[in-house]
Amino acid sequence: MTQTPRVDLFDPDFKANPYPAYAGLRSEAPVHRVALPDGRGIWLVTRYEDVSAILKDERFVKDYRNAMTPEQLAQIPPIPEVMKPLARNMLDTDPPDHERLRSLVQKAFTPRLIERMRPRVQAIADALLDVVQDRGKMDLIDDYAFLLPITVIAELLGVSAEDRNKFREWSNAAVSGDTTQEYMEQILLPHMQAFTDYLRAMFEEKRKNPKDDLNSGLVRAEEAGDSLSEDELLGMMFLLLIAGHETTVNLIGNGMLALLQHPVQLRKLKDDPSLIKPAIEELLRYDGPVETSTERFAREDIAIGGTVIPRGEMVMVVIASADHDPERFADPDALDITRTDNKHLAFGKGIHFCLGAPLARMEGQIAINTLLRRMPELRLADSPESLTWRPGMVLRGLKGLPVEF
Template sequence: MSATTLSQSFDPTDPRHRRDPHPLFHRMRERAPVHRHVDPGTGRAFWYLTRYADVHRALLDPDIGRQLDRLPVELAALHRRWDRDPLAMVRRNMFNLDPPDHTRLRLLMAPAFGVKAVAALERRIDQVAGELVDDMAAAGGEADLIEALALPLPILIVAELVGFPAGDRARLRRWSDDMLRSRDAVRVRRAGMEFVAYVEEKIDERRARPGKDLLSRLVQAEETGEAISHAELISSVFQLLLAGDETTVNLIGNGVLELLRHPGELERLRARPQMIGSMVEEALRYNGPVGHSRMLYAMTDVEIGGSVIPRGDIVVPVLLAANRDPAVFPMPDVFDIGRSPNRHLGFGHGIHFCLGAALARLQARAAIGALVRRFPGMALAVDPADLRWTPDLFLHGVRSLPLLVGPCTPATSRGSRT
């Protein structure tokens, strides 16, 4: 059966699939692994890739890119007509760019997110995660994991890395919620403009009094006139501080949810806490924080998996589907915290592999490890069927995760490792 004749039978955007999209992806991978879906509202063609090999290939192909201005004007105009982005003012960052601009910006920021730089943050991440878990214990009874731990942890850590005051956490969280979780375009744009004004103020401060933080380094690079433009500077701060934190939020939330859904694996982790790193990798594979890569564009006619994707059409590599491909992962629907090897694509692949992957992993290990140590009786406070998921497939996670957290073990010294 051709991709075209199946265009109405498989709709990954259907809200009915948000709670558990995996059965749909299994059917697509078996019957239409390169699946053309025509959006009824815009008439645009979206090609969903669900096999590991095809997703891997698309993420490496230079003829599948992110920048509309690489397409002929008439093809780019068809997309711009429908992509009315209320946050267009903060999109000039490496997440949305192709080489050479992407390469230039990534080289500038990569040192702040390298393995050695992130390892230096380990003690601070442990401390912050421990303090947030202590607050959950002090509240007693029930706590929302997302609100109490998964959201504040990455905002606090990345804000410190960039160089924003800890006292601004409440404002940063509000902007993050409005821009990334609200469906109201007016509210999103207002938060975006407030955030830009805030960053402009901090940039002026760094020009007058440079420090050793990442923002100071970016401001100095802008002043040279070579490495980064002013629009790219603001957009990059947005990507790092607000857009980037959602991956960590979803990773922590989804990871804890899967442990509670699989009590045998939770007990396995309690018995062998040194498996926390492997557990996080399995969470990335089994029910990762990002459903699909950013929507890409075929810059020329591209052949993938036996289908030709016409120039200008949208390509959607589905990471969730690739990570349960039985051709790569034995028993893909089994949550196994000891899985090895585990060549998942949870953080993408190729030149756009998540810059903050090492930092996200470290925060997830610290947060989930602290929860498992502190709350031996931890359990879901609601039926899993009642959990609310993010409204679209791109960011894949629960909006809240109510937990029963008592009784708990005594607090331990900060920086202790499982």
């Protein structure tokens, strides 16, 4: 038997191109246990069919307290006080709390309401490109891909967009996935304390001066008492702010990198911008913003493809692998912006399917088409090999993307 490929989500070389290793796992060890830097074990699941099934299977829960035995729970280190409310968010909870939390904001994210934001998102994209147009070069991540979604989600929630650099620092800390003691003490906990203090001060302000925004609506729901606790309000804003931009930045960044490396596809899209809808779906599949799902825990012993995942153990499905599974996609490593059979899993599946998918799709469509229309000569300023990827689990994105135009 061939050797099982090495998987190290914290190694920059692995992150630069994990796809061959995932192909190896799909054929050699599709349900595979690896050790995290903090010593915990985690099961990685890589085949499309298994990934899709796990995301829909209610026996894989998000809240470990709903899965573990009393003995397993006793071994979990105490959660720092500042982190507790942040975990009270829909992505970390199971039914019935999950439905209650999601239903409070679902209405604000329907495709119909999101479509109404199109002119505003277009104006933000144009204003960002106005700033750099005459320079002839930019860092596509710092100057554009990050600023677009953070400005949109901040406006939608009613948070001051001027504070976006602070959010970036806090949210980068929250999603790094580094759970070493040193990182926790020196970076994560102080940043989360600052984030929490900021959000609490903002809620106070919204109580005094409510506006017509989502944040004020949630503060009202919290005050009414029975649908949202103060901790949950904090968890909700934390999740929406982070999920609202940490992912879309990578759709624009990874997506543009893929197009710039595939001139035939790029030309097709430039010649016919109406292809942007299938193009975005293909970019989500080809090199999507979310590499692995967030964690789930087995509520009982569960057999997946002949391997038993024992009760209480942690599982992450590898979306980047499922979306390159040749059993599901024809010629999966080819980029084809006109692909029609494209049921990718970039937004997940089941009850935690991405709440922000309509918004992310619209932002991606506008961001990329505007860039190609206004900067038709756009090209990479450095070789693709010199680009570095952000380390860590869950997200997949570039640290920077220097371009010239």
